[in-house]
Amino acid sequence: MISAKSRKASFVDSRNFSRFDSFLVSGGGKPYFSVFIFSDIGKNHQLRKKYTIQLGENELVLKELDLLEEDANVYKLIGPVLVKQDLAEANANVRKRIEYISAEL
Numbered sequence: 001m002i003s004a005k006s007r008k009a010s011f012v013d014s015r016n017f018s019r020f021d022s023f024l025v026s027g028g029g030k031p032y033f034s035v036f037i038f039s040d041i042g043k044n045h046q047l048r049k050k051y052t053i054q055l056g057e058n059e060l061v062l063k064e065l066d067l068l069e070e071d072a073n074v075y076k077l078i079g080p081v082l083v084k085q086d087l088a089e090a091n092a093n094v095r096k097r098i099e100y101i102s103a104e105l
Contacts, residue, residue, distance in 0.1 A: 048105065055101045062094045 065087065068074070074090045075082040 051101050051104050058094055058098045065091050
């Protein structure tokens with residue numbers, strides 16, 4: 001039995017759970033499963049995927065920075081402008097970003 005809190009339910013489409021986030025699926029008069037969990041799972045999966053990709057990109061940047069010599073020029077893209085940055089500062093920024101992303105995962 002599907003009871004709608006704010007919208008009329010026709011069927012549950014597994015590809016589009018955001019439409020069903022306010023529905024409660026119940027059996028025997030007692031609720032046992034909330035469909036909005038699927039939308040939460042999907043959102044969490046997308047966030048984890050995003051952070052995993054960012055972590056990989058930042059680890060690659062760190063490896064490339066480690067290959068540079070101390071007197072190498074490093075530039076950071078800020079908007080449409082390339083700004084010169086100290087190698088040690090760039091290294092510290094990337095390491096901090098990796099630490100933050102790892103904590104989010």
